[in-house]
Amino acid sequence: MINLNNKNFIFNIILLLFALCVVNIYISILKKDDLFPFIISIWILFCSYILRYKQKKILSATAGIIYVALITVAHLISYVFPEIFDEYSFISIIYITLLCASLFFIFYGLYKDFKSR
Secondary structure, rough: OOOOOOOOHHHHHHHHHHHHHHHHHHHHHHOOOOOOHHHHHHHHHHHHHHHHOOOOHHHHHHHHHHHHHHHHHHHHHHHHOHHHHHHHHHHHHHHHHHHHHHHHHHHHHHHHHHHOO
């Protein structure tokens, strides 16, 4: 069983997602795509790190990590298999639904973490 309270495990996930965001930024620069989602992803990762290790707010930090993971993995899949998001609209709908749910989870986590203060 994976222990999510292990600091090294969560920190390694944050570093891995940061590296994937940097790769996505590099690919976006080469393709001249929009960089906004990746800049926001790096900002959310930074905030998740601060919330998790400095403020001890676990729920909202985990939600931020999940959100960045969704964005990063979806963009990497769209680079490797570009026809998936173009031809299959239900995959785009599922992706948008997951992003909305994870955004709600971020706000809910922030509410619960700072309410318990």
